[in-house]
Amino acid sequence: MARRIVNVAEDKKAEDILLLDLRPDAIIADFFVIATGNSERQLKALTEYIREAMKTDYSKLPHSTEGTSESGWMLMDYGDIVVHLFVEEKRRYYDLEGLWRTANVLLHIQ
Numbered sequence: 001m002a003r004r005i006v007n008v009a010e011d012k013k014a015e016d017i018l019l020l021d022l023r024p025d026a027i028i029a030d031f032f033v034i035a036t037g038n039s040e041r042q043l044k045a046l047t048e049y050i051r052e053a054m055k056t057d058y059s060k061l062p063h064s065t066e067g068t069s070e071s072g073w074m075l076m077d078y079g080d081i082v083v084h085l086f087v088e089e090k091r092r093y094y095d096l097e098g099l100w101r102t103a104n105v106l107l108h109i110q
């Protein structure tokens with residue numbers, strides 16, 4: 001499922017896509033998908049595309065969503081997978097890669 005999210009993000013022109021394996025140490029989730037959108041509009045579209053793909057392919061909707069495209073950061077919580085979508089400035093500010101630097105990088109698409 002995490003790999004499918006990465007594929008959807010890549011198909012929809014997200015940039016700097018990162019798939020992190022947080023196991024076995026994190027209790028937040030097993031995987032983080034982190035990606036950058038070029039604009040608020042693209043963030044909103046990415047969220048919609050991912051949501052629709054997960055609903056169609058796995059009959060799953062996010063447990064919760066946070067943030068807005070206008071804020072430059074959106075989160076989709078699928079339980080064991082958390083998707084973080086940022087505009088570049090917010091991604092640098094929150095620096096999730098730095099915060100989770102000990103996580104295993106499964107995939108990095110630049």
